[in-house]
Amino acid sequence: xxxxxxxxxxxxxxxxxxxxxxxxxxxxxxxxxxxxxxxxxxxxxxxxxxxxxxxxxxxxxxxxxxxxxxxxxxxxxxxxxxxxxxxxxxxxxxxxxxxxxxxxxxxxxxxxxxxxxxxxxxxxxxxxxxxxxxxxxxxxxxxxxxxxxxxxxxxxxxxxxxxxxxxxxxxxxxxxxxxxxxxxxxxxxxxxxxxxxxxxxxxxxxxxxxxxxxxxxxxxxxxxxxxxxxxxxxxxxxxxxxxxxxxxxxx
Amino acid sequence: xxxxxxxxxxxxxxxxxxxxxxxxxxxxxxxxxxxxxxxxxxxxxxxxxxxxxxxxxxxxxxxxxxxxxxxxxxxxxxxxxxxxxxxxxxxxxxxxxxxxxxxxxxxxx
Ligand SMILES: Cc1cc2nc3c(=O)[nH]c(=O)nc-3n(C[C@H](O)[C@H](O)[C@H](O)COP(=O)(O)O)c2cc1C
Ligand code: SF4
Ligand code: SF4
Numbered sequence: 452x453x454x455x456x457x458x459x460x461x462x463x464x465x466x467x468x469x470x471x472x473x474x475x476x477x478x479x480x481x482x483x484x485x486x487x488x489x490x491x492x493x494x495x496x497x498x499x500x501x502x503x504x505x506x507x508x509x510x511x512x513x514x515x516x517x518x519x520x521x522x523x524x525x526x527x528x529x530x531x532x533x534x535x536x537x538x539x540x541x542x543x544x545x546x547x548x549x550x551x552x553x554x555x556x557x558x559x560x561x562x563x564x565x566x567x568x569x570x571x572x573x574x575x576x577x578x579x580x581x582x583x584x585x586x587x588x589x590x591x592x593x594x595x596x597x598x599x600x601x602x603x604x605x606x607x608x609x610x611x612x613x614x615x616x617x618x619x620x621x622x623x624x625x626x627x628x629x630x631x632x633x634x635x636x637x638x639x640x641x642x643x644x645x646x647x648x649x650x651x652x653x654x655x656x657x658x659x660x661x662x663x664x665x666x667x668x669x670x671x672x673x674x675x676x677x678x679x680x681x682x683x684x685x686x687x688x689x690x691x692x693x694x695x696x697x698x699x700x701x702x
Numbered sequence: 703x704x705x706x707x708x709x710x711x712x713x714x715x716x717x718x719x720x721x722x723x724x725x726x727x728x729x730x731x732x733x734x735x736x737x738x739x740x741x742x743x744x745x746x747x748x749x750x751x752x753x754x755x756x757x758x759x760x761x762x763x764x765x766x767x768x769x770x771x772x773x774x775x776x777x778x779x780x781x782x783x784x785x786x787x788x789x790x791x792x793x794x795x796x797x798x799x800x801x802x803x804x805x806x807x808x809x810x811x
Contacts, residue, residue, distance in 0.1 A: 467810045478808045481778045484744045547718060557716070564714050573717040573793045577747065577769040586748045669740055670781070675774035678790050679803035694803055 476626045479672045483630025484591045486665035490521065491595050495627060496664070500597070502623030508612035514605025515616050516656055518598040526596060529640065530589050536639040537583035544571070545580055575635070582636065589636045593663035598637060600652060601659035613659045620662055630667035637661035705800050713795040718767055722794030725749070726770030726787050728763045734784035735760050741776035741785060750776060761785060 470478060500517055508514060520526055542549055546557035564571040581587035590596055599617055601609050621631045640646040641658040652658060682693040715722040726749070737759030742750040747769035750761050761784070763770065770791060777786040792799045 470808075470810070481775050482746070482773070484746060484775070561714060561716075568714070568796070573715075573723070573797060574769075574771050574791075576717060581748050581769065587746065669744075669779055671744060671775065671779040673778040674808055675778050676786060676805040676807050677774065678772075678799075679806050681801040681803065 472626075476622055478674050480622065480625045480631075481671050481673065481675070482632040483593075483665075483667045483671050484588075484632055485668040485671075486591060486593045486630065486663075487668055488594065489666050491629060491664055491666070495629070496521075496595060496597075499620055499623045499627070499629075499664070502619040503616045506612070506616040506619040508605070508615065509608065510606030512602070512604075512606040512609070512612065514602035514609035514612050515659075516600040516602065518600065518650055520596045520598065521594060523594070526590060526594075529596075529637075529646065532643070532645065533589040533636055533639050534582055534585065536642065537579045537636075540579050541583040544576075548580075570638075578636070590634060590661075590663045591632055593630075593632070593665040595664040596634070596637075597662045597664060598650070598658060599660045599662065600656040603655045603657055610659060617660055617662055624664055625672070628666075629664055630671060632663050634661035634663055710795050710798065715793055715795040715797065717793060724789065724792045724794075725768050726772035726791040727768075727789035728770065728776070728785050729788045730761050730763065730785040732760045732784075734782045735780075736782060736784075737761065738781075741780055744779055745770075745776055746773065747771050 496519060500519075503515070503517065504513075520529070543551070544556065544560040544563060546553050546560055549556040551559075560571075564576075578587060582589055597620065599613050601613050603609065605612060617633065621633070624631045637658055637660065641652075647653070647658075679694070684691045684693045717723055726747075728750075737752050737754065739752045739761070741761055742748075742752055749764050749768035749770040751764055752759060753762055754760050770787070772787045772790040774787050777783075787805060790799065790802070790805070
């Protein structure tokens with residue numbers, strides 16, 4: 452038998468044990484934002500999509516559809532349209548730079564931010580500006596883009612399923628030495644008719660997310676530091692706030 | 703006590719207002735940095751610039767309003783282990799971060 456195989460109920464994990472290969476892939480995955488021109492072989496992309504196909508989904512609805520785009524001219528055109536849309540947003544919403552004047556734009560932005568609190572969170576808001584100014588690339592020059600479409604008839608919350616599916620894709624790619632980056636900005640393409648028509652996207656499908664894929668320049672992968680998250684932990688009739696370094700607080 | 707007041711729920715901060723907004727902050731060790739510029743190329747917030755000539759060429763976090771989202775992707779790609787995030791971004795009020803502690807690498811429990 453394969454010695455790395457995990458046997459349900461029998462594999463022990465000692466405190467401080469080395470990372471297993473799956474943990475390593477998960478912990479070392481970083482978003483890649485600079486790619487080589489070299490195209491990813493077709494069989495590798497197909498294999499990666501297999502990982503997506505076997506993701507869990509509510510009610511086994513599998514509410515996704517994949518569109519693979521590897522046509523350089525098409526990718527460039529999509530990127531140009533994302534930039535154009537970012538420029539429109541920037542024109543109406545960025546009070547720091549808009550020629551419409553600071554107060555008018557500020558009021559408009561404050562209104563829209565309240566309506567679209569997630570889409571116009573400060574981070575994507577800043578990224579819209581960077582993309583509009585040509586400082587940040589939407590698809591990072593990757594040779595392959597996988598569009599994840601959401602089947603809106605999915606069970607309960609199809610977007611959660613898309614998240615599971617996409618993460619399977621990203622981790623499978625990572626395990627094969629590829630780099631990936633989620634591209635939330637493909638969402639902008641759903642606002643215009645052009646790409647919906649060109650890609651034949653109709654109800655019940657809707658563009659949900661994108662993942663760009665390719666061979667990274669340099670060595671972007673590796674473990675890093677992130678903020679520790681508090682966890683509420685109920686056990687033996689008490690609640691603990693699990694914090695960093697074991698200094699838990701029993702409540 | 704609730705971690706989120708009603709007022710905070712209603713107030714969306716103006717992002718460029720220093721009173722509420724903290725961007726991510728880096729520690730950059732200029733002894734180790736050789737100004738290769740890789741970090742600045744891959745930074746999703748375009749928050750790092752390379753300044754100086756020859757041996758004095760080094761990475762700097764932008765002073766004005768660096769759009770650093772404390773992702774540490776720069777730390778991952780730097781061959782010289784010259785930089786990392788020391789302060790996480792927090793935009794305050796409605797977008798303030800909750801239930802988080804200091805930075806730590808993956809922990810082998
Ligand atoms: C749903 C989703 C959408 C994202 N969209 C973008 C994007 O449009 N552009 C980008 O550069 N990164 C995007 N990212 C990548 C995040 O910025 C990244 O995952 C985060 O900063 C953590 O860094 P890491 O992936 O290197 O660990 C996205 C990630 C997710 C999960
Ligand atoms: S990648 Fe490292 S060595 Fe290169 S400029 Fe950035 S901090 Fe300096
Ligand atoms: S932590 Fe991320 S956003 Fe901040 S400077 Fe580094 S790469 Fe840029």
